[in-house]
Amino acid sequence: MTSEELSRDEIALYDRQIRLWGIATQLRLRSARLLLINLGSVGMEAVKNLVLGGVNSIELMDNSTIKSEDYGAQFFLPKDDSKIGELKLPNVVDSIKELNDRVEININTKSFDTVIQGDPSYFKKFDLIIATEIQKPDTFKLNELTRELNLPLYIAGTHGMFGYIITDLIDNINETEKDMGNQPRKANTKLNLNKTIIKVESNESTNKELITIHDSYRPIKEIFSSKLLPEQLNKRQLKRLSPSLPLIFALFELQRVSDINAETLKSHALKACEELGVNPDIITDEYLKLFVDQGFTEFAPTSAILGGCLAQDIIQFLSKKESPINNVLIFDGLRSEMPIYTL
Amino acid sequence: MSKDLYLKKILGEERFSLIRGSTVLMVGAGGIGCELLKDLMLTGYGEIHIVDLDTITLSNLNRQFLFRQKDIDKSKALTVVKSVSKFNYFDSKLVPHHGNIMDTSMFPMSWWSQFDYIYNALDNLEARRYVNRMALYLKIPLMESGTTGYEGQVQPIYPYRSECFECQAKVTPTTYPVCTIRSTPSKPVHSITWAKEFLFQQLYDDSTSSATDAEESRKQLEKETDDSAEIEHMLRETNELNDLKSHIAGGADVFLPELVEKIFVRDIERLLEIESLWKHGGRPVPLDWSQLKPQLDSLLLTSTDLVDETKVQTPLENLYVLWKSGEKLVKRVVSGEPVVFDKDDEDTLDFVVAASNLRSHIFGIEVKSKFDIKQIAGNIIPAIATTNAIISGLSVMESLEYYKAKDSQAAFSNSSTVFVSIKPNKYLMGAGLVEQNSSCASCFKVARGVMELPETSGDLKLGELLEGLRQTYDYEDDHYEISIISGDSRLIYDIDFEDNIPCGLDELGIGIGSTLLIQVDEGDLQGLELYISKGKEFKLPQIQLRELPKTISEPEKSEAEVEKDGEVVFDDGVIEIEEIEEIEEIEDIRETATKLSSQEPPTKKQRL
Numbered sequence: 001m002t003s004e005e006l007s008r009d010e011i012a013l014y015d016r017q018i019r020l021w022g023i024a025t026q027l028r029l030r031s032a033r034l035l036l037i038n039l040g041s042v043g044m045e046a047v048k049n050l051v052l053g054g055v056n057s058i059e060l061m062d063n064s065t066i067k068s069e070d071y072g073a074q075f076f077l078p079k080d081d082s083k084i085g086e087l088k089l090p091n092v093v094d095s096i097k098e099l100n101d102r103v104e105i106n107i108n109t110k111s112f113d114t115v116i117q118g119d120p121s122y123f124k125k126f127d128l129i130i131a132t133e134i135q136k137p138d139t140f141k142l143n144e145l146t147r148e149l150n151l152p153l154y155i156a157g158t159h160g161m162f163g164y165i166i167t168d169l170i171d172n173i174n175e176t177e178k179d180m181g182n183q184p185r186k187a188n189t190k191l192n193l194n195k196t197i198i199k200v201e202s203n204e205s206t207n208k209e210l211i212t213i214h215d216s217y218r219p220i221k222e223i224f225s226s227k228l229l230p231e232q233l234n235k236r237q238l239k240r241l242s243p244s245l246p247l248i249f250a251l252f253e254l255q256r257v258s259d260i261n262a263e264t265l266k267s268h269a270l271k272a273c274e275e276l277g278v279n280p281d282i283i284t285d286e287y288l289k290l291f292v293d294q295g296f297t298e299f300a301p302t303s304a305i306l307g308g309c310l311a312q313d314i315i316q317f318l319s320k321k322e323s324p325i326n327n328v329l330i331f332d333g334l335r336s337e338m339p340i341y342t343l
Numbered sequence: 344m345s346k347d348l349y350l351k352k353i354l355g356e357e358r359f360s361l362i363r364g365s366t367v368l369m370v371g372a373g374g375i376g377c378e379l380l381k382d383l384m385l386t387g388y389g390e391i392h393i394v395d396l397d398t399i400t401l402s403n404l405n406r407q408f409l410f411r412q413k414d415i416d417k418s419k420a421l422t423v424v425k426s427v428s429k430f431n432y433f434d435s436k437l438v439p440h441h442g443n444i445m446d447t448s449m450f451p452m453s454w455w456s457q458f459d460y461i462y463n464a465l466d467n468l469e470a471r472r473y474v475n476r477m478a479l480y481l482k483i484p485l486m487e488s489g490t491t492g493y494e495g496q497v498q499p500i501y502p503y504r505s506e507c508f509e510c511q512a513k514v515t516p517t518t519y520p521v522c523t524i525r526s527t528p529s530k531p532v533h534s535i536t537w538a539k540e541f542l543f544q545q546l547y548d549d550s551t552s553s554a555t556d557a558e559e560s561r562k563q564l565e566k567e568t569d570d571s572a573e574i575e576h577m578l579r580e581t582n583e584l585n586d587l588k589s590h591i592a593g594g595a596d597v598f599l600p601e602l603v604e605k606i607f608v609r610d611i612e613r614l615l616e617i618e619s620l621w622k623h624g625g626r627p628v629p630l631d632w633s634q635l636k637p638q639l640d641s642l643l644l645t646s647t648d649l650v651d652e653t654k655v656q657t658p659l660e661n662l663y664v665l666w667k668s669g670e671k672l673v674k675r676v677v678s679g680e681p682v683v684f685d686k687d688d689e690d691t692l693d694f695v696v697a698a699s700n701l702r703s704h705i706f707g708i709e710v711k712s713k714f715d716i717k718q719i720a721g722n723i724i725p726a727i728a729t730t731n732a733i734i735s736g737l738s739v740m741e742s743l744e745y746y747k748a749k750d751s752q753a754a755f756s757n758s759s760t761v762f763v764s765i766k767p768n769k770y771l772m773g774a775g776l777v778e779q780n781s782s783c784a785s786c787f788k789v790a791r792g793v794m795e796l797p798e799t800s801g802d803l804k805l806g807e808l809l810e811g812l813r814q815t816y817d818y819e820d821d822h823y824e825i826s827i828i829s830g831d832s833r834l835i836y837d838i839d840f841e842d843n844i845p846c847g848l849d850e851l852g853i854g855i856g857s858t859l860l861i862q863v864d865e866g867d868l869q870g871l872e873l874y875i876s877k878g879k880e881f882k883l884p885q886i887q888l889r890e891l892p893k894t895i896s897e898p899e900k901s902e903a904e905v906e907k908d909g910e911v912v913f914d915d916g917v918i919e920i921e922e923i924e925e926i927e928e929i930e931d932i933r934e935t936a937t938k939l940s941s942q943e944p945p946t947k948k949q950r951l
Contacts, residue, residue: 002849008651008652009651010418011403011714011850012401013401013404013405014403014405015401015402015405015723016402016406016723016725016726017405017406017725017726017727017728018714019718019723020492020493020725020726020727023653045732048391048408048728048730048732049729049732050410052404052405052406052731053405053727053728054405068345068346068348069345069346069348069349070348070351071346072347072348072385072432073349073385075381075385075430075432077430077432078429079428079429079430079431079432098411099408100404120543160352160353161353161740168748183519191767192767192768195767224692232768255678274402274893278398291354293353294352294353297348297349297352297353297355299349299350299386300381300382300385300386301382301735301736301737301739301740302736303736304378304381304382304732304733304735304736304739305732305736305737305740306731306774307732308728308729308730308731308732308733308736309729309733309770311728311729311732312493312727312729312733315729321766323767325770326767328490329770333740334770335773336737336740336741336759336761336773337769337771337773338769338770338771339704339768339769340766340767340768340769340770341688
């Protein structure tokens, strides 16, 4: 894979996507080495999309065993009940490899704790880290490490019909081509708190502008105590804010158990509202019940939607084209909403 | 714990059991279909029918994750069902059908009526329209979906309640004036259109009749331009090309040099003589054939392989490709094989690529790579795994409201049309469903129903049908005169055309699977479209035809009307303050959506 060009076979296989993102992006994907921590339903969706897309390699790190409820949404599992209780990765890796034999798939069944406390140089093998379904302390530990090693990090997870993507890509410069608006775009314009246009090249003949955007990120620790939400939303938007944001933050505080205590969840959610600077009244009984029932559960349509966004954003990040998610995306399947907040 | 633990928690026991007992149809097993089938199965749907007429190709494999290299050329519908058996954890009953969804003998009305819900995963307008009509006939909820590159949308359709697929006009494909294509091209697409639609068709493709009457052609051209010199030139050009076609039988050695000399030298020289065409510049330069010919001859002696499809070729290289592909096409035509342009047929594609590039070269237009020309000539729509995954997930998610209530009123109020549209502050745009459009010819101005007829339709005379119609729908009492038009647009009956009254329906070419449109000649009563289905005896559906509003109001622009000061009145009467930009954004996006769903697929599928 050292060749600087795509082979004829690669162009034929990737035809429909090269027509969208170009050969340069396809080459960048081909050299990208990724690590995915925890292969649940949303992880499987993201991996499927990235393997089809043609990244260089993905290492899957997961030491869990197959549970019966995994069959609700994890489509790489073998249809064989006798596998319940066995390590998951050895049972799914062949199905993943089958998707695209140009992509290298490795598995690592060590525990998260072992790896994170071990030699940090392990992580240096990768260009990007994705971790799904992990709780707050592990998220912070991992993020400290990715900051130290200057590695982009995506965190994602789902709760039934709800889900999230949190990003710390540290620093990113990307180019986007847009149609010219009524007024020319200008350099040094802030698109939001973390996104700034740093360069604009206009092309009068095609009526397009090539915009260079600088995305700066903050450590995930700061996201959870961010006070920036009221700054970016108007009163009406704050009033209509989906309760799923504070409820998802609240679930980060709990153990991943099947029975969620409503009172505990509520008190964490109220605390999250206070921290975020939003009215605690948005936590309705309806939403509280939904999250008590659906917290930490997996649902195939949600995983498909969120895993699609996650893989797409990773592709955009790797291609250095189009500005990536900065920095919290929330999916609310009840309202069919997917806002992105800069926290 | 059990496998369906999460599903019961998320959907509730009652809704989950409705879904378990549900029989649904998925139309299309391609990009969206592969993803959608996975999501439907993992949500626990009891029985899923899968229809697709297509076979698998290499360029499908970057996103249609249920297919492998070894499956190429196999049926999508049959392969997909085998492939998903690996994760059919809830033992959904899967029924594949390799066929065209518009085939009425394979898929009669009785077959359609078994479905509780229809999920479209289609890539073309014609089939989408057809499924929409079937959903209207049977009042089955339909989920419409489509993707193009990074964009996509899902639209839940509740027949006669929300907007149907036809309530919003669809964008029609761009067409170019004949004169631009034939005389004064200025963009690569003009050269490509010339090579594909004019040159290739005239020379090789006998499936479309090119032998139109000379007078007819002249009349057509007169509509396009009043420059008589240009018209004469175009007519002569076509005639000569037709004459040249007869030389194909003489073999490539005779035919190809004549062809090049005519289309790239002589036709251009004569075109240059029409001064009026070049007032604003853009004069073409005929191909320097006398200089290129010897170079081509020596190049043909070597075995050149122009491998890289993404590189732009020189005129000489294009001539080489034209020659090589021309030789093969001539051989195929001589052997009696029917030849039509297909982007996946290398000979036809190479010929069109080379011919259009040579024309571009002559007219000083940018020359394109084979890769780029294939996209335009083959109508290729970029497609990626991620957008298809998102749209399929949304397709199932948005349909869940229906299973919650099994009541289309509640589902109507709680469902949304959703668009994937990536912005710094959001990834999706949702908009509440809109009521049916009062000017929609599909769901508002026409009522629909199923008429039953025994297989021996000859027993029923047109006169008896007329009698039945008048009685059932009170046409007579209300003094309406009716006319009947068959599905293939033939007039069967009206007040001035009563010849068919004694005929049996079979004599009139009407039988099971036919449709009839009944309209009132004057007045504002809804039309009635009847689909004829097999039954024990002649039976008309009980339908109350509505009076249409006297003046047809303009279609509502969207779910909200913008009023002064950014105050917005929503349909439910709630007044809210909203940024106007957001409403405009929804408008923009609705526009995109109509474009998305009207895109035509690659030529191969146009057979559909």
